[in-house]
Every structure is written in structure tokens, then in C-alpha cells.
Amino acid sequence: MYQLYYDPNNHYPSQSYTPSDSYAYPNYGATRSEANITTALARINGGPLAPDIKGTVTFKDIPEGTMVCINVTGLPPFKPGTESTLPIGPHGFHIHENGVCEVGDPSKPFTAAGEHWNPTNQPHGNHAGDFPVLFSNGGRAYMCFFTNKFKVSDVIGKAVIIHESPDDYRSQPAGNAGKRLACGVIQRY
């Protein structure tokens, strides 16, 4: 038996177990959660188009899926779109298939991260790595959400990308989210 509760110190739902559960996992001390919860971290850094972006994305296995939290600062100011330009913000946010954050062409950064991670060959809008957009609050975005489309171990070694423009969740293959502002490789943590 376990229950979910909200831990104000680390912002994740966590698990607590009855004494009988901890007794069954003596090698791991008091709680089973220490034995089998998997976490990952990506350190996000802005590229040449938005060098001030800095932050982290954390991933944590929880019952039925994964909790993802992002905390970034340095996002550019919002700018509405025109007939010929995409808006700046809210920002498309995805997992891309290659864990490579080399800048490459500074006018079109981070292409080495590849396309969206899409392990089940879904249309865009339903990729496993399609995430909610980021809303800037004076440059900062802080968001947690739940997904059941992957477990933490599935995404180690892939990249998270923050885009300049919002994801429309329908244009193929990438939601017309514009240039890539920031990148981070997902690592075991």
C-alpha cells in the first residue's frame, strides 16, 4: 500500500509506504521508494538566440507514469506574431531524439538534437515528447506536469529543447514552434 502526497520541499508527489513494505526491502532501509524510484535531470542552457536562458528539467518516476518539472529563467520578452512572423512566446517545449546540444549554425541552433522523440510513430500533438508550452513570467517559467507516455529510463540520453514560438500541436512534424532557443541533455540523477 502506498499513497501519493505532495512534498513542498521538492515539488514532486512522493510515495510513502506502510511498515510492512519497508520490511520487505531491508537492503534499502526504511522505504521501498529509495530502492526503485528513478530520476533524471537536464541542465538547460540558452544558445546564441537566447543566451540568458538557464534552468533545469527534472524527471521522476511515480506510480502510473512520470512527473516532469521545469524551472527556467532568462526567457525572452513576449512579442506577438504578425502575418509574416511567428510570435515569441509562449515557448514550445519538447523532448528531441538526440542527446546532443551542440549549437551548430548560430542562426539555426541545436539542429543536432534531431527531430521530436516519437517512439510510437504518432502524429505531432501526440508524440511521447510533446510537452505543454512554457509561459514566461518576467523571463521565468516554472511548471510541473504528469505524463504516462514514458518512464524516466526511456528518456535518458535524449534532449529537451525550448523553442522561440508556441507549439500549435497540429503542424507536422514539429508544431511550427520556430527556432531552438535552449537545449539540455537528460541525464541520470
Ligand SMILES: [Cu+2]
Ligand atoms: Cu522541439
